[in-house]
Amino acid sequence: MVILVGGMGGVLAGLAVGFGAHRCLARQRGAEAARLAAAEVRAALAPAGDLLAACLAAGAGPREAAEAVARSLDGPVADRLRQVAAELRLGGEPAAVWPRLAELPGAEGLARCMERAGISGVPAVESASRTAAALRAEQARAVVARGRRAGVLVTMPLSACFLPAFLALGVAPVLIGLASGLLGRN
Template identity: 85%
Template sequence: MCVAILVGGVPGVLAGLAVGFGTHRWLMRQRGTQAPRLAEVEVRTALAPAGDLLAACLAAGAGPRESAEAVGRSLDGPVAERLRQVAAELRLGGEPAVVWRRLAALPGAEGLARCMERAGISGVPAVESASRIASDLRAEQARAATARARRAGVLVTLPLAACFLPAFLTLGVAPVLIGLAAGLLGHT
């Protein structure tokens, strides 16, 4: 609409339509590229609590399959869904080395899946390693959040610089330069 008003007439309407269409396509492309990233963030956010719950179930004496089933039923989202799938396949006699790879396919879940796989195959206690992995996942989340906050702080300063720098140049530097130039030109 602004383009149509600024340009005016039929060329303005055509330019407005072109800008609107281009903006729509750009927004759709942005949404398409952000969807996988948002899904990965959702998975990584759910992994630490799932790891804590798996460790608690294992500490209570449940096996890897029972732990996966209990945690899968108590949570929502892609991690819980994958845990329910793993538990169902293990209940039906699936090979732990193959089944736990389905959990490992989620971004960031490799360590937790390996830990649960080892516990399911060899019976090695996995409470400490599952707790450590959950703690590592939480620390990774904190580092990523700090990095995003720093990046946001930098991105917030860009519009401020775009506004204040021209104002500073216009109101602060330009009068001094004009005064100096007038002084130099007036004395020669």
């Protein structure tokens, strides 16, 4: 910036541009980290739902199922299940405890069916299995959408190269020929 603007104004402009670029990159990194964390949670929810359904089918209660699944998994879903199971073990109300699982992105349905099972004793095997299947289907749709988006993004550099070449080699000679023909007749 010192070369473009010159003097002290260039130094100040360079510092301002550098600071702005740093802030923009930091914001992008933060958003990317949050997106990756949410993707990690969503990827772990379907197996957690399957494991919860299997534990419930084997006769375990919601608290015991949450403890067993938390021991078999790692990551934020396991941590939240561990927290929920500990609160239930200490006498927490299912209606107050299971919504903590719902705070994770995509876990609302699973938390709701486990909450119903804890409150009313209704078997949650079917609803947990359906929720896990829905989570898996949503994850598959997201993968397909990312694949389609990647296909579109791959063609952008090609269009940036081929479109100017088409214009320069295909359209420009025709326009030049038409212009010279029109101008030559006058």
